[in-house]
Amino acid sequence: MTLNNAMSITPLPPLKTARVRSKHGSNLGGNFRLPWVSSQWNSTEFLHPLFSSDAVRRARVEFQQDSETIWSKRFIANDDLPAFLKQAFRIPDDALADRWLDVRWNAPALMALWSGAVASGRPKEEGIIVPSAHFFTPETTASTHYFYAISFPRVLGPIAEDLAASNVEALRGPFECEDKPVIEAVARRMAGAPFWSLKPVLLTNDTPSIRARRLVEQKIQKENQMNSLAG
Template structure:
């Protein structure tokens, strides 16, 4: 499978990376080692020594340099070899590894897997509704044995919560809710609204809804390439306008590890203005959400991936339902972006 390369991918929660330690992760089938330098900035290097191809994360991080554990070559933050302890110390011209531009924003670590000179920080998607400066954020992570596009489909078509999550997130009115798909440039919105809905007891408790009260609910998802999504989920007493209700924001962000495995970070935010109550809600909600995501979504998607195998999704001629509109729009948008990027890379420079 081809990946979109000239875009910002999530590399993890920013607070996963602490000064003095290295973390190895694979993105787009490329091994990367990530660390914070002595100034606190995130650095990403190809996790493969060019000498005998040993993973650099097995080595030692010191003075913003990684020393390979096998033969002692040292590499700086640019990926250049700066020390050769052998012979007369001459550094071979090819002794360097790729460096990846990285940024830290809104509580996430972002990595650019494409051409470094095109890494424009202004292209990073807005996740300010989860910025830890203003919100308590409940955070979690799953390593899923499925293609990242299947994960995207899952979030863009939330009609499935009526069936897959009937005792937790769903109700018997979700699939019949009204839906709208809106595209603004290369950003796609999937908006689902339900009316006069009866929530599950757990959702009533977590959202502060009196037992048995009927509600109108909205589930609005914003998608940006390649697979970063922000969900606004809100509710109001049945028949009341949105302004009478309240909403929370949930991040669903996916980075392909390989063609068939995915990094999945998700989080939910509550304002710091709520004090200890906001902190409690963030922890309680993420602990609760982790169950349906881990025990219901993940097994379903992994079974789906096992069935599809290495076949092209469209070659299987999937039957399409009205609820697939947003996912189909996103797949076609992403396919076009990848196709355009590949065409540009094949065009010789003038």
């Protein structure tokens, strides 16, 4: 069962206004003190208090690249999941969970996620895996549509559709109240400046996304070269 949903990310006020106001040197805010950078917090925990557990902080993150496909694989042991996730992954109420999040990226902005969990200490093969998709389609140079979908196995019966509906609703809160305002605020502060010119602070977990960014940059460069040859 799959439910689709979408939202749009549009920094306001318009970039022209923001460009006048922003003169700083980093997209994380040149004038802000960032204690979490040195304490190795990662951006997900910063954005989503719901997932800000010690277990997530201790997570193991692996990066893989296979030609133009990039993987980020995170494994989190002994996590105490919120109730809606325990239900989705069939983790007993009083149990901790071992869980993983494998993200596959392909250009330009297509991500497939496999989120799995199993009662702590049990083999991964016994766990439930929930696939989801996250696609971005630019609307203008300063805004994008964000489409997401989540799936549960048909063998679960009618509960699969209920789970998909309740999970899409549960995701809507963090997306709209946590991701979206921060992404829009960062875009306003960047004010259209090239990413690297702002000398961003890079955390260990940024490796896959930075590699993805490099690949897109290479593809754009190649396309521009082809266009200039053709022109």
